[in-house]
Amino acid sequence: MSKRVVVIGGGVIGTACAYYLNQSGWDVAIVEQKTIGSGASHANCGLVCPSHVLPLAGPGVMGKTLKAMISPNSPFSIKPRFDPTLWSWMLKFAGHCNQQDMLTAGRAIQSLLNASRQLYDELFATESLDVEWQTRGLLFPFLTRKAMDHYAHTDDLLGEHFGMRAIRYDGDAVSQLEPALKPGLAGGWHYEGDAHLRPDKLMSSWRSLLQSRGVVMHEQSEFRGFASLNQHANRAITSSGEIEADQFLVTTGAWTPLLNQQLGCKILIQPGKGYSMTMPRPAKCPAIPLIFEEHRVAVTPMESGYRLGSIMEFAGYDASINPRRLDMLRTGAAHYLQEPTAEPVIEQWAGWRPMTPDSLPIIDRTPAFDNVMIASGHNMLGLSMATGTGQLVADLLSQRTPRIDPVPFALLRR
Numbered sequence: 001m002s003k004r005v006v007v008i009g010g011g012v013i014g015t016a017c018a019y020y021l022n023q024s025g026w027d028v029a030i031v032e033q034k035t036i037g038s039g040a041s042h043a044n045c046g047l048v049c050p051s052h053v054l055p056l057a058g059p060g061v062m063g064k065t066l067k068a069m070i071s072p073n074s075p076f077s078i079k080p081r082f083d084p085t086l087w088s089w090m091l092k093f094a095g096h097c098n099q100q101d102m103l104t105a106g107r108a109i110q111s112l113l114n115a116s117r118q119l120y121d122e123l124f125a126t127e128s129l130d131v132e133w134q135t136r137g138l139l140f141p142f143l144t145r146k147a148m149d150h151y152a153h154t155d156d157l158l159g160e161h162f163g164m165r166a167i168r169y170d171g172d173a174v175s176q177l178e179p180a181l182k183p184g185l186a187g188g189w190h191y192e193g194d195a196h197l198r199p200d201k202l203m204s205s206w207r208s209l210l211q212s213r214g215v216v217m218h219e220q221s222e223f224r225g226f227a228s229l230n231q232h233a234n235r236a237i238t239s240s241g242e243i244e245a246d247q248f249l250v251t252t253g254a255w256t257p258l259l260n261q262q263l264g265c266k267i268l269i270q271p272g273k274g275y276s277m278t279m280p281r282p283a284k285c286p287a288i289p290l291i292f293e294e295h296r297v298a299v300t301p302m303e304s305g306y307r308l309g310s311i312m313e314f315a316g317y318d319a320s321i322n323p324r325r326l327d328m329l330r331t332g333a334a335h336y337l338q339e340p341t342a343e344p345v346i347e348q349w350a351g352w353r354p355m356t357p358d359s360l361p362i363i364d365r366t367p368a369f370d371n372v373m374i375a376s377g378h379n380m381l382g383l384s385m386a387t388g389t390g391q392l393v394a395d396l397l398s399q400r401t402p403r404i405d406p407v408p409f410a411l412l413r414r
């Protein structure tokens with residue numbers, strides 16, 4: 001008889017874990033407080049980007065963070081408030097703002113990103129999932145020569161330490177590569193290995209596939225704790241009843257620290273609110289996804305739509321949508337694109353990225369139980385890391401030698 005696992009949290013991480021566990025012969029149920037894919041995995045930018053190996057914490061970042069705190073128009077903001085968990089997070093974050101930690105974290109991030117990128121190719125080659133998967137890379141265009149040259153240092157660092165380089169396009173060569181850009185830009189850097197998809201379609205078609213394979217979905221069902229004996233969880237207690245299993249996996253993203261008591265450990269994750277707006281494709285729609293680093297705006301051209309996204313607000317569990325932030329997406333994109341937006345706006349959205357101080361997810365067992373694992377805290381890259389995480393979790397729970405080293409993702413790391 002196959003063993004039973006309950007996955008708590010139906011975002012992209014929980015869904016990917018459910019898929020690889022199901023593939024490994026587990027009997028899987030998902031418990032989700034709302035609907036599958038309704039959290040941060042719903043309307044994110046859809047980029048699957050192995051190029052994004054660098055963590056948020058790096059040399060000089062703390063100074064920029066403090067500056068951003070007092071600037072109302074910064075795309076990165078921290079709402080000043082008395083919240084001891086935020087200040088513990090910031091202190092830890094500050095401790096990681098150095099070259100050595102940045103490179104160490106980068107290597108661990110890269111292991112998950114590379115595995116995930118390859119697994120996505122395999123997933124879409126073997127399963128019929130309608131997700132608008134496109135492999136056109138990711139382009140970073142720059143307005144000014146100064147910013148273009150400054151990025152050359154990042155490219156050198158990525159080449160030297162991670163074996164990854166972009167192709168450089170100077171001057172109008174960048175608008176020849178991507179004709180939706182305005183002429184006259186300083187240039188751009190193209191990472192050819194990146195890809196993109198439509199996140200809501202990924203979530204809905206993966207959900208249907210899992211259901212067709214016998215995965216049970218308990219939606220509108222909030223996890224409240226475990227019924228346990230001698231540090232062994234027997235049942236997940238939810239708002240709609242109790243579910244028995246051999247193993248439990250917690251993939252509740254930004255909500256995970258709200259379960260600290262039930263999990264018997266201290267999870268240091270902050271919700272990092274990001275915004276997106278989705279529209280029809282403009283007439284001059286880009287073909288390649290774009291990131292405008294100078295204005296911190298991402299552009300995702302999907303087959304069935306077009307999305308602007310970004311912003312990082314540390315404002316606690318405040319789900320409100322600030323219209324000024326959405327305006328920053330529009331005005332940022334207008335510097336670079338001939339047609340930065342289209343009407344009507346179909347969806348204005350905000351989601352909570354599960355931010356850890358060192359940018360690494362937690363993929364580990366909780367010390368309080370012998371059969372509860374956590375896979376949360378995928379920061380700005382949960383979509384990009386989902387398949388690798390799913391495979392790692394399935395390897396660990398199935399007691400196979402993991403294909404990715406789990407050590408950097410330990411709960412009790414520095």
Ligand SMILES: Cc1cc2nc3c(=O)[nH]c(=O)nc-3n(C[C@H](O)[C@H](O)[C@H](O)COP(=O)(O)OP(=O)(O)OC[C@H]3O[C@@H](n4cnc5c(N)ncnc54)[C@H](O)[C@@H]3O)c2cc1C
Nearest residue numbers: 009011013033039040041044045047223253274382383384
């Ligand atoms: C604007 C924006 C753009 C982004 N762009 C990208 C991108 O281009 N590429 C990329 O890789 N990443 C991107 N991200 C990050 C990515 O969206 C997240 O890292 C990822 O979605 C996290 O997935 P998750 O499954 O951990 O969390 P979620 O998708 O938030 O899922 C967690 C789920 O747990 C459920 N839950 C919580 N508590 C309970 C409970 N007690 N009981 C039951 N269920 C519970 C929630 O309802 C939720 O559905 C972006 C994020 C934002 C906000």
